Amino acid sequence: MEATADTTPAYRIAVDCMGGDRGPAEIVLGAKLALRDIGPEDTLILVGKEDKLRQLARKAGLGGNPRIQFRNATEIVTMEDKPMAFRSKKDASMVVALDMLKSGEADTMMSVGNTKVLVAASTLKLGRMSGAERPALAAIMPHCKGHFVLMDVGANPETTPGQLMHNAVMGTVYAQSVLRLHKPRLGLLTVGTEEGKGGERISRTHDLLKRLDGSLINYVGPVEGFDMFDGSLDVVVVDGFTGNILLKTVEGMFSMLVGMVRKCVGWNPLYWAGAAALLPLGVDIKRHLKPDKNGGAPLLGLKALVMKSHGSANRHAIRGTLRLGREALMHRMAAKLRDALASANALTGETVSPASAPTVPVGDSSAPSAPTA
């Protein structure tokens, strides 16, 4: 599923075109934009209702383009579906794309669909990466000088110290690959920076991270919410419950600010000239904060690479997600993740729970577990 040769091979990327808020047309347009970023030999395989997708591709000027292929899938995973829905919806576009990844017909897949179904289906279909206990979603967020990796943003709401340690290691490898940092500075997000603050989970995680500091990670220590945005951190580790709420809070706060500015400017003609003068500034700041370029989040810790983009992702975010996915393949991230996890487990004496332990923490305790790679 991953290239090991030194020359860049041709990658096949399965694109789940259904289940997003904006419909398949936006995803097809995102795929079109992505053709500019990915390699000339790479293929995008659009998965969904084939007739419709072929029609949308023609409309987008992609008719007959050999780099765009199609795979029919008759069903759709909806936002209302429960985690285990992938079992009954065997011909849903998300499920078909995952099956292609599993069988080796694709090197990575991306979806904008229902996160909890994607996490459950990916975990159970692909299986965990050797050395990892649970998959985690790694988002790229803006800080005042650039960007940082925040993980987990929602794959695993009840993260244990061992899993937080795995996330620190995986987040470091991811930041090295996509943010191109040599020694990403890593912080453990908590409620106070004194040792012992934040409860038992944080204390134990802190101890594990200290043992990896200097070799596998560059551990700054416990950090607080305001430390994330001052440019002093490249990777921030937190449990999936808090991380998901954080991601959505930042999103909600940003929308509120944009809405407030629009509303106030709209009311007051005196502001119009000023707003016009400042428009490029607004566009600059918006571009930095709404990281369409980095809009996707990989689900790290599985045997193959699954990329998630926001349910409301536009074509630019789709393009960014596909670019991130290809970069991860190109940097041979999977091999680096496996090596780093093995070293981390050896250094800390952490044992990964056997295949019989539950691995799908998305609210369906009846889910069976996936085998460990």
Add this chain to the structure above:
Amino acid sequence: MEATADTTPAYRIAVDCMGGDRGPAEIVLGAKLALRDIGPEDTLILVGKEDKLRQLARKAGLGGNPRIQFRNATEIVTMEDKPMAFRSKKDASMVVALDMLKSGEADTMMSVGNTKVLVAASTLKLGRMSGAERPALAAIMPHCKGHFVLMDVGANPETTPGQLMHNAVMGTVYAQSVLRLHKPRLGLLTVGTEEGKGGERISRTHDLLKRLDGSLINYVGPVEGFDMFDGSLDVVVVDGFTGNILLKTVEGMFSMLVGMVRKCVGWNPLYWAGAAALLPLGVDIKRHLKPDKNGGAPLLGLKALVMKSHGSANRHAIRGTLRLGREALMHRMAAKLRDALASANALTGETVSPASAPTVPVGDSSAPSAPTA
């Protein structure tokens, strides 16, 4: 400690003047501003190094003002002190102010000092309110149409379902008192709005809240991070770990935005005119988002009212905190909180842990517990 007569009595408010980032001068200036808001018979008792405070008061034009009194305290709780530091620093301004509250010499106290020491000292010195298990900090946050109460923002990092339920009830009473809402709309913050999402703690809390809906609270249901800012909620309940991180994230993000705008405008003369034209808009938005007026957070669930303001609070935030504290006294909030907690416990069958259970969850497990009122 609380007025029950129908006429507004004279309140005595102890002000811990030490331990803030800006020093006692700023707090004395905040007290001066607060004299405009509080009742003409009310007294502010400045607690700290008396010589210094008298000098600062004279400088602020408060010399001889009968509404300003002084209480000497020779020590200071620092930001580095551990939770139990109040035991050895018996003559610290924070500790003396709490002792005044305990003995009835003051009706409420406020501090900008070390939160974890304040939570531990308040809990152990004052004791829990009847029906409450743990104190919680209730912050007032901006949304696009006004403000909402977020709690707990850090008093109790590991909040149980019963404690989250108590926080919902206390947050509702607080919003009724200070936001003057009849039926505050309450949401339980989690990672997905489907029932069963977010883990066992959220499911159990959701069940408890449903039982109180319509009588003690107006429960909207589970909500996500972006729901907080669209003006559809008046009270948001979350565990103290996530709540504290959220509060500081919003703070950090706001600072980043202000910094980005300043830096970009500073670089580019073309932006200066636009920025000048938009200055009133910026001031409006900043006033709404930096809620100095509502800058303080009460520590709810104790036998007496303790108000916390930010360590870096300026004079306006100090004024706002003192105003909130007085409003809470005036609305006889303590009696309402006790009644609501008793009804909630009766309706849900929740039993409050006995006095022997630990009550100070601030990283010092050796702390003895406080008696229940």
